[in-house]
Amino acid sequence: MYRIRSFEEYQAQYRRSVAEPEAFWGDVAASYLWKKPWHQVLEWNFREPDVRWFTGGSLNITENCLDRHLETRGDQTALIWEPNEPGDQPEFISYRELHRRVCRYANVLKQQGVGKGDRVCIYMPMIPDLAVAVLACARIGAIHSVVFAGFSAQSLADRINDAGAKAVLCSDGLCRGNKEIPVKAVVDEALEHCSTVQYVIMSRRTYWPVAMKAGRDILLDEALNTVGDDCPAEAMDSEDLLFILYTSGSTGKPKGVVHTCGGYMVYAGYTFQNVFQYEDGDVFFCTADIGWITGHSYIVYGPLLNGATSVMFEGIPTHPDPGRFWQIIDKYRVNQFYTAPTAIRSLMTFGDEHVLSYNLHSLKLLGTVGEPINEEAWHWYHTHVGKGRCPVVDTWWQTETGGILLSGLGGLSPMKPAHAGLPLPGVQPVLLSPEGTELTEPEAEGLLCMKAPWPSIIRSTYGDHERCRQTYFSAFPGYYFTGDGAKRDADGMYRIIGRVDDVINVSGHRLGTAEIENAINQHPSVAESAVVGFPHPIKGQGIYAYVITRGIIENEEDIKSGIIECINSAIGKIARPDKIQLVSGLPKTRSGKIMRRILRKIAEGETDNLGDTSTLLDPAVVDALIAGRL
Ligand code: WTA
Numbered sequence: 183m184y185r186i187r188s189f190e191e192y193q194a195q196y197r198r199s200v201a202e203p204e205a206f207w208g209d210v211a212a213s214y215l216w217k218k219p220w221h222q223v224l225e226w227n228f229r230e231p232d233v234r235w236f237t238g239g240s241l242n243i244t245e246n247c248l249d250r251h252l253e254t255r256g257d258q259t260a261l262i263w264e265p266n267e268p269g270d271q272p273e274f275i276s277y278r279e280l281h282r283r284v285c286r287y288a289n290v291l292k293q294q295g296v297g298k299g300d301r302v303c304i305y306m307p308m309i310p311d312l313a314v315a316v317l318a319c320a321r322i323g324a325i326h327s328v329v330f331a332g333f334s335a336q337s338l339a340d341r342i343n344d345a346g347a348k349a350v351l352c353s354d355g356l357c358r359g360n361k362e363i364p365v366k367a368v369v370d371e372a373l374e375h376c377s378t379v380q381y382v383i384m385s386r387r388t389y390w391p392v393a394m395k396a397g398r399d400i401l402l403d404e405a406l407n408t409v410g411d412d413c414p415a416e417a418m419d420s421e422d423l424l425f426i427l428y429t430s431g432s433t434g435k436p437k438g439v440v441h442t443c444g445g446y447m448v449y450a451g452y453t454f455q456n457v458f459q460y461e462d463g464d465v466f467f468c469t470a471d472i473g474w475i476t477g478h479s480y481i482v483y484g485p486l487l488n489g490a491t492s493v494m495f496e497g498i499p500t501h502p503d504p505g506r507f508w509q510i511i512d513k514y515r516v517n518q519f520y521t522a523p524t525a526i527r528s529l530m531t532f533g534d535e536h537v538l539s540y541n542l543h544s545l546k547l548l549g550t551v552g553e554p555i556n557e558e559a560w561h562w563y564h565t566h567v568g569k570g571r572c573p574v575v576d577t578w579w580q581t582e583t584g585g586i587l588l589s590g591l592g593g594l595s596p597m598k599p600a601h602a603g604l605p606l607p608g609v610q611p612v613l614l615s616p617e618g619t620e621l622t623e624p625e626a627e628g629l630l631c632m633k634a635p636w637p638s639i640i641r642s643t644y645g646d647h648e649r650c651r652q653t654y655f656s657a658f659p660g661y662y663f664t665g666d667g668a669k670r671d672a673d674g675m676y677r678i679i680g681r682v683d684d685v686i687n688v689s690g691h692r693l694g695t696a697e698i699e700n701a702i703n704q705h706p707s708v709a710e711s712a713v714v715g716f717p718h719p720i721k722g723q724g725i726y727a728y729v730i731t732r733g734i735i736e737n738e739e740d741i742k743s744g745i746i747e748c749i750n751s752a753i754g755k756i757a758r759p760d761k762i763q764l765v766s767g768l769p770k771t772r773s774g775k776i777m778r779r780i781l782r783k784i785a786e787g788e789t790d791n792l793g794d795t796s797t798l799l800d801p802a803v804v805d806a807l808i809a810g811r812l
Pocket of ligand 1: 476580
């Protein structure tokens, strides 16, 4: 009933979702399995903010992802796991088998005393146990916090501490492409700075020798031998926490975005089905890592809620060669393929022959996510991967939104290169002027906000509700502020321009400039730093760091590599700057504020057009920056 099959149906659902949101979402939610029905669909205000969906209802998301399908599709493959090396054995995990593994893993957690409301940090490569661990937490009502396994020990420790995690679930090591990461050793290092963690449960992946701490560290395989297959699903209130996922913001410290059980489930399932126009029997492939929201919603929860078959890939697009994605598509006859613009741009640089040697006949739909897609990449994707016959959905959303908000629906909606398109049912976007006035003309450019809640809107930032209010609900009272700027065309289609805050989007990963600056400033020879983004042909945005050093500098290269070391250890390799310019001063106003606008222009190479510099304390600084530009 809630599967949209035509553009007219989309329009009708959209109208109803705005006119009577409660009736609309109540009907959508009724297609799921609830242990107890809700008494109220929605209560909300954006002041505190306080948003509750399906109050009084009780459910377990894993029953909807797994148990519900056992009778009808128990033997159908739920997950196809493709390892890093193409020659290694893939795994085909049926719904029945996934259910069994989730229950057993959940029983291991229970055996260690992990239960409802406990926070569990998951730091794992893209192996089946990662998906199993996520679902095992949800099964028993423990709140998962997945940390991407490329983050450093320090970042991991910060996230464990912020959440007060009781257990860490990890692997021994990981291989991605040619890179190897000693995952367990990183966990050990992080745990030197964490006091809340009682247990570490480790899966075997690489079989590297690792140190096991008695009384704390548990080998998953051994623990599994001691538990049974039966694990009843914990009854969760709709608004109980399902997970925390950390993301960068404009201030230094990443924040734990909180999602709850009922609304997240309803929206993840609904958007998966309609955006990707998934049909029974299709094979869906999302290339994200489960460490990011895209992996949560569209590798784990969305597909499983719909009884789909989806591919989980351990490796990277260029290993062992740049045809790897296309080879996987042909191998498993993938029907819907979902990736990031940065991957497309990177693969384009290797030449068309890598994609042209695969037939890709099975593809019906292509999707992108994570950053604006430029027209050249869009056309390449549409022509060479989609062979001109697959619609492209450019899906705009955020960790905080839980699911896709702006996007075309499969082949149903009008499609315009580089435009995310129209809002999904239940989503009410507006563009605001910097003063907070709604721009009501159809064609407009402004700050993208939402004026009503959808079921998977962020509920809080973990442990600090005020921060949630400040970040998203205070700039424009009465609205959720996305932090993005956007344009709307005469047909109501949205085109995302990019972040308007101090967040940069590097290869689809969000990084706060303040976070990178804090890491740089840890270097003993650094007095001050300022980080900005600049356009990068593959990554979307690159990282440009201006650094003021102190003392006598004998070797600039040593300082730069020391700075990179600081960033690797504070955040991880994903935050490595593309350019580090050592400078003697930064452009500051008389009140001491760094004028980032000028730094961005210089980094972009727009040095003739710096705008008004008269308020600068020392305008000569600017000439020096331009002269030393990299
Ligand atoms: C950007 C990823 C343009 C945007 C799901 C947003 C996009 C941030 C798109 C969220 C898109 C995401 N077009 N920009 N289709 N999708 N973004 O939290 O700036 O990692 O605010 O969530 O990515 O990144 P996050």
